Amino acid sequence: MKFWIAFSFTETTHLIPMARKAEEVGFEGVFLADHLCVPAKIESRYPYSQEGAPPFSPRIHHPDVWATISALAVATKTLRFSIGTHILPLHDPLEVARGAATAAVFAGSRMHISVGVGWMKEEFEIQGIDFHTRGRRTDEMIEVMRKLWTGEVVEHHGEFFDFPPLTMRPAPPAPIPILVAGYSPRALRRTAELGDGWLGPGNTPDEAATILTELRRQREALGRSHLPFECIVPLTTEHDADVYARLAELGMDANVSWPASVAMEREDPSLQEELDYLEDFAERVIRPFA
Numbered sequence: 001m002k003f004w005i006a007f008s009f010t011e012t013t014h015l016i017p018m019a020r021k022a023e024e025v026g027f028e029g030v031f032l033a034d035h036l037c038v039p040a041k042i043e044s045r046y047p048y049s050q051e052g053a054p055p056f057s058p059r060i061h062h063p064d065v066w067a068t069i070s071a072l073a074v075a076t077k078t079l080r081f082s083i084g085t086h087i088l089p090l091h092d093p094l095e096v097a098r099g100a101a102t103a104a105v106f107a108g109s110r111m112h113i114s115v116g117v118g119w120m121k122e123e124f125e126i127q128g129i130d131f132h133t134r135g136r137r138t139d140e141m142i143e144v145m146r147k148l149w150t151g152e153v154v155e156h157h158g159e160f161f162d163f164p165p166l167t168m169r170p171a172p173p174a175p176i177p178i179l180v181a182g183y184s185p186r187a188l189r190r191t192a193e194l195g196d197g198w199l200g201p202g203n204t205p206d207e208a209a210t211i212l213t214e215l216r217r218q219r220e221a222l223g224r225s226h227l228p229f230e231c232i233v234p235l236t237t238e239h240d241a242d243v244y245a246r247l248a249e250l251g252m253d254a255n256v257s258w259p260a261s262v263a264m265e266r267e268d269p270s271l272q273e274e275l276d277y278l279e280d281f282a283e284r285v286i287r288p289f290a
Contacts, residue, residue: 001244001245001248001252001253001254001255001289002028002029002253002254002255003026003027003028003254003255003256003257003281003285003286003289004027004028004029004030004031004080004082004232004254004255004256004257005022005027005029005030005031005256005257005259005278005281006030006031006033006084006234006256006257006258006259006262007019007030007031007032007033007259008031008032008033008056008084008259008262009033009055009056009060009061009259009261009262009267010061010259010260010261010274011061011268011271012061012063012068014271014274015063015068015071015072016071016072016075017271017275018030018271018274018275018278019072019075019076019079020075020076021275021278021279022079022278023076023077023078023079025278025279025281025282025286026282026286026287026290027079027278027282027286028079028080028254029079029080029081029082029110029254030072030079030080030081030082031082031083031084031114031256032063032065032068032069032081032082032083032084033062033083033084034062034065034083034085034086034087035062035087035120035123036062036087036090036123036126036127037062037123037126038056038057038058038060038062039120039122039123039126040058041122042054042120042122043121043122044119044120044121044122045119046119046120047119047201048201048202054120055262057267059267059268060267064099065083065086065099065103066099066100066102066103069081069083069103069106069107069111070102070103070106070107073103073106073107073108073110073111074106078110079110080110080111080112081103081107081110081111081112082111082112082113082114082179082199082232083113083114083115084114084181084199084256085114085115085116085181085182085199086113086114086115086116087115087116087117087118087123088115088116088117088118088137088138088141088142089117089118089124089129089133089134089135089137089138089141090118090123090124090127090129090134091141093140093141093144093145093148093161094144094148094163094168096141096145097144097145097148097149097168098148098168100113100145100149100172100176101148101149101168101169101170101171101172101176102170104172104173104174104176105170105172105173108173108174109173109174111176112176112177112178112179112196112197112230113176113177113178113179114178114179114180114181114199114232115138115142115178115179115180115181116138116180116181116182116187116199117134117135117138117182117187118134133160135186135190136159136160137160138190139190139194140158140159140160140161141160141161142178142194143156143158144156144158144161145178146175146178148168149168149171149172149175149176150171151167151168151169151170151171152167153165153166153167154166154167177196177197177228177230178194178195178196178197179191179195179196179197179198179199179230179232180194180195180197180198180199181198181199181200181201182201183200183201183203183207183211188211188214188215188218189218191215191218192215192218192219192222192224193222193224195229196227196228196229196230197229197230197231197232197253198211198215198229198230198231198232198233199232199233200231200232200233200234201234202234202235202236203233203234203235203236204235204236204237205235205239205243205246205247208233208235208247208250208252209246209247209250212231212233212247212250212251212252213250215231215251216250216251229251230253230254231251231252231253231254232252232253232254232255232256233247233252233254233255233256234255234256234257234258235255238284238285241288241289244289257281257285260273260274260277260278261274263277264277
């Protein structure tokens, strides 16, 4: 079992020393959060907590993900990178494709993208994008980005995006895997149809087992079970080796631990406290699996 760490809600200047520490103590990779901005007033319900309130305040940093991945890739050697979750329909596909391809030049095969449709209606209103078409927009964006990443002359004429023959370079040195996030029936269908993997939202072992089984069934029905597929599943609590072994048999490749600030229930831990958290997690959880 591999272990990732979420760097969500982390002070931007802490990211490079934390990435180096995560690599040193044995983490497989790090996830970055993605929000363009944080509206002062949020009425949308956050779907991953009982209270419906998001786990961050307007003071939280959300740096540009592609610049951050590029910087962390240069500062490390083996650590992998992703975004958990990149709110794909909030963006333009040409800009996402270019940013991701540029980051991939620095990170190489150490990078993938985890995409979702988003939950905060206010962000879409600020961007002037229809919140209710975000699912179809996401599906089309995945198609567009994969075309652009070939580096060849491509064109596209779809429901939301239309462009003439063009090229975009640099092309990524290898295809960038796209993991799909979410657990709704449509999100799981999108994962099975279009995804190179699945990112869970935070599940109990029983929930994860049910979803992994369903994804396997859908991929087999679509004739896609032979393709590479990576499942990264944040579990809501830490578990013993038997639980991880059972989930690994169902297709779980890695777990994701909570951000230091969430684990400490503090919005602004010091850099040293965050580094100590990484060391402590590695000692308690990662090393026993080595």
